[in-house]
Amino acid sequence: MKKHDQDFMKRQNRLTVFEMIKNHHPISRASIAKRTGMSPTTVSRIVGELTEQGYLLNSEQVSAGLGRKSTLLGMVNASVLAVGVELDRTRMSIGVVDLQGNMVCSGKYPRVPEESAEQTLMHIGAAMEELVQQHTIDRTRIVGIGVGLPGIVDNEKGVVLFSVQLGWRNVALAEQLKELTGFEIAVDNELKVKALAEQLKGAAVGSSCTALLGFGNGVGSALILDGEIYRGVMNSAGEIGHTTVDPNGTMCECGKTGCLQTYINISSLLAEANRIRPVGTIEELFEARQAGERWAVQLIERALIYMAITINNVVCMYNPDSVILSGELIDKFPDICDEVEQLYFSRFVWEPLRASFAFRRSMLSEEGVMIGSGLLSQNRFFALA
Amino acid sequence: MKKHDQDFMKRQNRLTVFEMIKNHHPISRASIAKRTGMSPTTVSRIVGELTEQGYLLNSEQVSAGLGRKSTLLGMVNASVLAVGVELDRTRMSIGVVDLQGNMVCSGKYPRVPEESAEQTLMHIGAAMEELVQQHTIDRTRIVGIGVGLPGIVDNEKGVVLFSVQLGWRNVALAEQLKELTGFEIAVDNELKVKALAEQLKGAAVGSSCTALLGFGNGVGSALILDGEIYRGVMNSAGEIGHTTVDPNGTMCECGKTGCLQTYINISSLLAEANRIRPVGTIEELFEARQAGERWAVQLIERALIYMAITINNVVCMYNPDSVILSGELIDKFPDICDEVEQLYFSRFVWEPLRASFAFRRSMLSEEGVMIGSGLLSQNRFFALA
Numbered sequence: 001m002k003k004h005d006q007d008f009m010k011r012q013n014r015l016t017v018f019e020m021i022k023n024h025h026p027i028s029r030a031s032i033a034k035r036t037g038m039s040p041t042t043v044s045r046i047v048g049e050l051t052e053q054g055y056l057l058n059s060e061q062v063s064a065g066l067g068r069k070s071t072l073l074g075m076v077n078a079s080v081l082a083v084g085v086e087l088d089r090t091r092m093s094i095g096v097v098d099l100q101g102n103m104v105c106s107g108k109y110p111r112v113p114e115e116s117a118e119q120t121l122m123h124i125g126a127a128m129e130e131l132v133q134q135h136t137i138d139r140t141r142i143v144g145i146g147v148g149l150p151g152i153v154d155n156e157k158g159v160v161l162f163s164v165q166l167g168w169r170n171v172a173l174a175e176q177l178k179e180l181t182g183f184e185i186a187v188d189n190e191l192k193v194k195a196l197a198e199q200l201k202g203a204a205v206g207s208s209c210t211a212l213l214g215f216g217n218g219v220g221s222a223l224i225l226d227g228e229i230y231r232g233v234m235n236s237a238g239e240i241g242h243t244t245v246d247p248n249g250t251m252c253e254c255g256k257t258g259c260l261q262t263y264i265n266i267s268s269l270l271a272e273a274n275r276i277r278p279v280g281t282i283e284e285l286f287e288a289r290q291a292g293e294r295w296a297v298q299l300i301e302r303a304l305i306y307m308a309i310t311i312n313n314v315v316c317m318y319n320p321d322s323v324i325l326s327g328e329l330i331d332k333f334p335d336i337c338d339e340v341e342q343l344y345f346s347r348f349v350w351e352p353l354r355a356s357f358a359f360r361r362s363m364l365s366e367e368g369v370m371i372g373s374g375l376l377s378q379n380r381f382f383a384l385a
Numbered sequence: 386m387k388k389h390d391q392d393f394m395k396r397q398n399r400l401t402v403f404e405m406i407k408n409h410h411p412i413s414r415a416s417i418a419k420r421t422g423m424s425p426t427t428v429s430r431i432v433g434e435l436t437e438q439g440y441l442l443n444s445e446q447v448s449a450g451l452g453r454k455s456t457l458l459g460m461v462n463a464s465v466l467a468v469g470v471e472l473d474r475t476r477m478s479i480g481v482v483d484l485q486g487n488m489v490c491s492g493k494y495p496r497v498p499e500e501s502a503e504q505t506l507m508h509i510g511a512a513m514e515e516l517v518q519q520h521t522i523d524r525t526r527i528v529g530i531g532v533g534l535p536g537i538v539d540n541e542k543g544v545v546l547f548s549v550q551l552g553w554r555n556v557a558l559a560e561q562l563k564e565l566t567g568f569e570i571a572v573d574n575e576l577k578v579k580a581l582a583e584q585l586k587g588a589a590v591g592s593s594c595t596a597l598l599g600f601g602n603g604v605g606s607a608l609i610l611d612g613e614i615y616r617g618v619m620n621s622a623g624e625i626g627h628t629t630v631d632p633n634g635t636m637c638e639c640g641k642t643g644c645l646q647t648y649i650n651i652s653s654l655l656a657e658a659n660r661i662r663p664v665g666t667i668e669e670l671f672e673a674r675q676a677g678e679r680w681a682v683q684l685i686e687r688a689l690i691y692m693a694i695t696i697n698n699v700v701c702m703y704n705p706d707s708v709i710l711s712g713e714l715i716d717k718f719p720d721i722c723d724e725v726e727q728l729y730f731s732r733f734v735w736e737p738l739r740a741s742f743a744f745r746r747s748m749l750s751e752e753g754v755m756i757g758s759g760l761l762s763q764n765r766f767f768a769l770a
Binding site: 009037152161162208209221231232233234235236237238239240242243244245246247254255256305306309312313314316317318319320321347348350351352353356357 | 394422537546547593594606616617618619620621622623624625627628629630631632639640641690691694697698699701702703704705706732733735736737738741742
């Protein structure tokens, strides 16, 4: 009954009112009460708190039909900011995100794959300070920092349990970054926050069951149910890259054979390409395909087939109303989405579910993880405050 | 905001109080209020209604410490009964289930695969009447009929959209069976109700995220999240049997190639066995393996490897705390569970999640679908009444 615990209910109600105003402003107290099923007293109390804290505008008076005038509530967008960080093997992106998920400012920074977690965190802290000063951001409005990264994250404790890409194991990221910066820290898997961002303000707005797929240096997925990240018991649901599709297949970095990602991810594709001739980048591989080199045509065709299979498998398992494609491969070669849909859906997506989902490309692309991390940090602030 | 709609809240509160008493009786009103976070007034109102309707015992008075005595509430088990039906290609099972999911009485009946849906429903109605009379069940206590079957079911409308095993498409089962019997009808996919039963009173009691796998004439899965069936948008989440594991694999009955179930389900195994020599039943195949016939050893070894892969893929996608194995193959050859765990987990289950779930065999076996269907029907009754 943890779910129904009173403190939890209070926080949940606060978050519900906050989300309601954020998504439907301008809105009246009465309308919030009606739409949420909360009592008018509870709504008024929460609205009072939020107004006092400077998050709400009691914006205008309108005549509600024949009756008395009612105050409409709006958000002060810049009243709450959060820093969103995307962390990857060779790159860090840092942005400041407002209440609506708009990017106020952002920057990209290189990361040395060999550096320690401590060094990476110091770089994040320094880059963030620089960004905030450079853009004269009101530091007092920043409610926290959200960090999205590839790997298995204990999101409650803010610990990175395991990340092949970063080479980390058991890094107490939240604790260390809080000590460095003084801010509250939220940490999560990159695809989970990216999916949250796409559902809140990207390609899946209005969806009640969104599956986001990421195709890049790894392959993964994330699921958003009724606006919330589906986590599973260890926050590692969605690890479709390590589902096995061939027990006799290629060795995966995880030590198993025939993981789905070995057919699609960039490093696997390059490794196979280099059996034929030296190929340095994924762009070169796609150029070879364009030039009609048969091995490249076949290698990429196989990757696209396995992308269609990934979509099928996600649809069979989660039965979502939306499937969003994202990741470096999709950002660099956006035509992939149409190709996969037109050439391979009819063969590889199970017929009873073929029409059950909207199929779209990520709208937030490279900014998705930053925006999602920032929004996660804000949600945490409003739920806990 | 449908979720927060007032009627929904009322029904949800009623179901919460009901579930609380069912699972924790004897329990006081104050304790229900405390554990659910509901107001004492709301709890008292609901308890009053349920008592009036004959579902509750105001069982005993105990001294609550130094204060005044408090009434403890219990359930009248036999006050609510439901009929649970399992429907399969060649078989129907019908049982009467009480509030705790105990089987009061049950019967098995043959089904002719070629018969029409109308004929099957008439047989269900007749068999049910016979069962009720034979065991002198108080008909007024039966709140509804639940039906579990293989296929894609619109559980809200009670329509079987698609069932390969039954040969049905768009059968308005709930409507037709209600017309025949007069009872309220709940219809759902068999694995979903079986998972519900295992979570409520079988192998996964106490689990907050249960994945049930079914290995038999098909391969499928179901997920129970915080006590509720995870459905997806078309109630067809969990169709792992049609996830593709080999784009060049064997043709599946669905028209795709290389579906996971083609490596495991009974008809596929028998079809492959018959390439070697006539094998009529799955028992014969396992006997051939026992006798050391190499083709049978290999065929079953491959099936067990794909079972381990199924477990891995479910664990990667859902990240559950419990994985329950069920189905005809498991019921007939229960040693399969140990074999799969001991021989194949270390090779085929992704290392970071290998210790993240409890692994068990179904406890309710052949009764699971009947019990789950009955409980589903009761839940519907309490939520809607």
